[in-house]
Amino acid sequence: MASGLADDIDVLVKARRSLAGDYVPSEDEEYMCEAQQDYFRRLLQQWKKLILSASADTLNQLQEGPLREPDLNDRASSETDWGIELRTRDRQRKLIAKIDSAIRRIEANEYGYCEVSGEPIGLGRLIARPIATMTVEAQEAHERRERVSRDD
Known part of the structure; x- marks a missing residue:
C-alpha cells in the first residue's frame, strides 16, 4: 500500500490525465479567466471523484471480513498495512474538505489568489497543488x- 502523500499525488496525476487532451491553462491568457477557472473546477471535481472511489474500494475490502492470516507475523503485517491504508483514507477525507473549499473559492471568484497577500498564486503552483491558498x-x-x- 502506498504512503499517504504518494497516494494523494498519484490520484491527482490520474485526475490530470483524465483531462488530458482538453484545455491546459497558459501564462499567455488573462490570469484566472473563465477557461482557467473551468479547468481547475473540473480538475478538482475529478480529483475528489477518484478519492471517493478509492475510499469506497477500501470500505468494500474492509466489509469482506476480518484478516484470516494463519501466521502471526503475516497477520501483524496485514494489520499494519490496513492501519496505513486507513490513515491514508483519513488524510484524503481531510483533503476532500480542502477540495470543496477550493471549488467554493472558484464559485466566489477568489480562487488562485493568496489568502494572505491577495497576489496571484501562479498557474504552476496551482497545477502542482490545486488546493493551494x-x-x-x-x-x-x-x-x-x-x-x-x-521550537519555543
Whole structure:
C-alpha cells in the first residue's frame, strides 16, 4: 500500500490525465479567466471523484471480513498495512474538505489568489497543488513562523 502523500499525488496525476487532451491553462491568457477557472473546477471535481472511489474500494475490502492470516507475523503485517491504508483514507477525507473549499473559492471568484497577500498564486503552483491558498513566499513565511513557535 502506498504512503499517504504518494497516494494523494498519484490520484491527482490520474485526475490530470483524465483531462488530458482538453484545455491546459497558459501564462499567455488573462490570469484566472473563465477557461482557467473551468479547468481547475473540473480538475478538482475529478480529483475528489477518484478519492471517493478509492475510499469506497477500501470500505468494500474492509466489509469482506476480518484478516484470516494463519501466521502471526503475516497477520501483524496485514494489520499494519490496513492501519496505513486507513490513515491514508483519513488524510484524503481531510483533503476532500480542502477540495470543496477550493471549488467554493472558484464559485466566489477568489480562487488562485493568496489568502494572505491577495497576489496571484501562479498557474504552476496551482497545477502542482490545486488546493493551494497561498503564494510560495507566503507559504514559506507561514511555515517559518510555525517552526519558530513550535521550537519555543
